[in-house]
Amino acid sequence: xxxxxxxxKKYGDKTILDVKSLEIEPGITHLKGINGSGKTTFSKxxxxxxxxxxxxxxxxxxxPTSTKVAYRKAVNYxxxxxxxxxxxxxxxxxxxxxxxxxxxxxxxxxxxEIFGVDAYQNDPIGTYSSGMLxxxxxxxxxxxxxxxxxxxxxxxxxxxxxxxxxxxxxxTLNQEGVNFILVSHQDIQNLGMTAxxxxxxxxxxxxxxx
Amino acid sequence: xxxxxxxxNRCLVITFYKQNAAFFGLILLVLVGFIKSSEHIAIGSFxxxxxxxxxxxxxxxxxxxxxxxxxxxPTIHKKENDFLESYFLLSQWIKMAxxxxxxxSLMVPMVFYSFFLIVLAINTGYFMSILSxxxxxxxxxxxxxxxxxxxxxxxxxxxxxxxxKLISNRIKPPFLxxxxxxxxxxxxxxxxxxxxxxxxxxxTSLLYKTDQFDLRLxxxxxxxxxxxxxxxxxKYVWFQHHQMVFSKNxxxxxxxxxxxxxxxxxxLIIPEMVVLLRYxxxxxxxxxxxGIMLFGFSITTLLYGLMIKKQTELGDFMTALFWIVVITxxxxxxxxxxxxxxxxxxxxxxxxxxxxxxxxxxxxx
Numbered sequence: 249x250x251x252x253x254x255x256x257k258k259y260g261d262k263t264i265l266d267v268k269s270l271e272i273e274p275g276i277t278h279l280k281g282i283n284g285s286g287k288t289t290f291s292k293x294x295x296x297x298x299x300x301x302x303x304x305x306x307x308x309x310x311x312p313t314s315t316k317v318a319y320r321k322a323v324n325y326x327x328x329x330x331x332x333x334x335x336x337x338x339x340x341x342x343x344x345x346x347x348x349x350x351x352x353x354x355x356x357x358x359x360x361e362i363f364g365v366d367a368y369q370n371d372p373i374g375t376y377s378s379g380m381l382x383x384x385x386x387x388x389x390x391x392x393x394x395x396x397x398x399x400x401x402x403x404x405x406x407x408x409x410x411x412x413x414x415x416x417x418x419x420t421l422n423q424e425g426v427n428f429i430l431v432s433h434q435d436i437q438n439l440g441m442t443a444x445x446x447x448x449x450x451x452x453x454x455x456x457x458x
Numbered sequence: 459x460x461x462x463x464x465x466x467n468r469c470l471v472i473t474f475y476k477q478n479a480a481f482f483g484l485i486l487l488v489l490v491g492f493i494k495s496s497e498h499i500a501i502g503s504f505x506x507x508x509x510x511x512x513x514x515x516x517x518x519x520x521x522x523x524x525x526x527x528x529x530x531x532p533t534i535h536k537k538e539n540d541f542l543e544s545y546f547l548l549s550q551w552i553k554m555a556x557x558x559x560x561x562x563s564l565m566v567p568m569v570f571y572s573f574f575l576i577v578l579a580i581n582t583g584y585f586m587s588i589l590s591x592x593x594x595x596x597x598x599x600x601x602x603x604x605x606x607x608x609x610x611x612x613x614x615x616x617x618x619x620x621x622x623k624l625i626s627n628r629i630k631p632p633f634l635x636x637x638x639x640x641x642x643x644x645x646x647x648x649x650x651x652x653x654x655x656x657x658x659x660x661x662t663s664l665l666y667k668t669d670q671f672d673l674r675l676x677x678x679x680x681x682x683x684x685x686x687x688x689x690x691x692x693k694y695v696w697f698q699h700h701q702m703v704f705s706k707n708x709x710x711x712x713x714x715x716x717x718x719x720x721x722x723x724x725x726l727i728i729p730e731m732v733v734l735l736r737y738x739x740x741x742x743x744x745x746x747x748x749g750i751m752l753f754g755f756s757i758t759t760l761l762y763g764l765m766i767k768k769q770t771e772l773g774d775f776m777t778a779l780f781w782i783v784v785i786t787x788x789x790x791x792x793x794x795x796x797x798x799x800x801x802x803x804x805x806x807x808x809x810x811x812x813x814x815x816x817x818x819x820x821x822x823x
Binding site: 259295296297298299312313316317318319320321323324325327330331332333335336340344345348349350388 | 630632635638639642697700701702703704705706707708709710711714816817818819821
């Protein structure tokens with residue numbers, strides 16, 4: 249599903265990631281590692297947010313550098329600490345992202361309802377709690393028709409009902425062919441989720457654990 | 459005490475100067491770029507010789523104090539500064555000393571200029587002016603300190619953001635996002651930039667009444683005017699690549715991206731375009747009108763494009779600005795028509811956006 253070759257990410261002289269070769273198979277993948285190991289940097293690279301050296305290929309044909317539009321249609325992302333302009337409303341973002349991701353009218357209505365964002369989607373983002381912000385970020389990540397969704401620390405700041413909702417959504421979409429990479433320092437099995445593979449981000453590289 | 463000062467300094471003072479780097483850059487551009495040192499001394503000498511004239515300066519200082527206060531109010535109540543609620547637990551002497559030092563730091567530009575005037579006044583023996591300046595400093599710094607003390611010492615309150623209802627509750631198109639940000643958070647910078655740009659445009663147009671000039675003078679004037687958008691463009695880069703970084707995950711074609719960028723910039727420069735049309739000094743031909751407007755627009759887009767070529771602080775970008783002015787002035791003198799200059803600069807901007815939009819990564823210093 250996802251092939252990585254000679255991925256190098258540095259900030260100045262500091263190497264964050266140096267992954268020679270990595271292949272992530274379809275399914276639900278758990279990416280874990282300690283704080284500061286480079287998990288979020290990896291997820292930002294794969295979602296096309298930050299530049300990098302090396303090669304990233306999705307389904308052998310799509311790349312964030314050469315097929316920019318097609319790749320970004322296929323890959324969605326939810327940040328661990330979402331950061332949006334505080335004067336915008338959830339409605340503004342859902343409309344903007346939904347239009348870009350070619351989400352259906354039905355999805356633009358139902359997905360905010362699923363994540364409970366519809367209750368406050370006309371309020372400015374600056375008034376949201378961290379949990380509300382997280383729900384919005386997750387809602388945006390499920391818009392469109394992606395083949396890969398990256399969720400960075402998806403269960404942080406969510407309440408029990410939201411965690412259950414998210415788990416169901418992930419499992420349902422996975423059965424429909426959508427792949428997930430869940431970036432979390434927590435063990436997702438404790439939350440009742442089963443990952444097809446687990447990778448560990450350590451010493452600037454990523455290795456298969458199980 | 460050291461720890462308290464360090465925290466207030468980092469959260470409020472340094473943040474103020476960082477966020478207003480563009481504003482101070484613009485002030486420096488005017489003060490250093492256009493006014494000679496002998497003229498500074500002449501202006502300062504006039505002010506200290508006429509204590510009543512100092513009141514015009516005090517008006518500007520009061521406006522600056524208001525600007526600082528307008529910055530402090532939302533900053534203190536930001537989520538990441540919630541821990542400042544613990545301030546009211548500190549001892550009275552630490553609270554008062556820390557706010558005085560912070561206020562002094564926030565008012566440093568004013569204090570420096572005041573010090574310059576006091577030195578002039580001492581040299582010329584205008585002791586009433588010295589007294590007036592000292593009293594003004596004490597009053598303004600103390601007012602700032604008192605305000606900061608009250609704000610930090612007060613109980614926390616729930617923050618609310620009023621929505622500028624541009625079009626009722628309807629969704630804003632993305633090219634309006636930065637416009638709203640500027641109107642909410644950078645209104646002083648916006649107004650100062652427009653004041654500078656429009657002044658240069660009007661000043662250049664008025665020169666045509668004194669002698670026979672061709673289009674080259676107006677083109678040069680437009681160049682010097684529109685580079686005044688440098689501060690706003692610096693903010694736009696931060697907004698687009700930091701606040702809106704999530705949009706880099708969106709499948710936007712180059713056409714959609716560039717349309718968004720250039721629509722935003724076109725809206726931002728409407729005030730100076732209106733002034734340019736209103737004060738157009740020559741017989742307007744279609745080619746000249748379109749050319750001069752395209753040229754002004756392309757200078758602004760070029761500023762944005764160059765800023766995403768490589769992240770630089772606004773102060774460091776002044777070198778690039780200098781070379782833009784020199785090279786463009788050279789071409790203007792050789793009668794390169796503004797429509798040609800405008801087209802070339804606009805194309806360069808488009809290429810830079812195409813190459814750098816996804817490769818540029820904004821990093822907090």
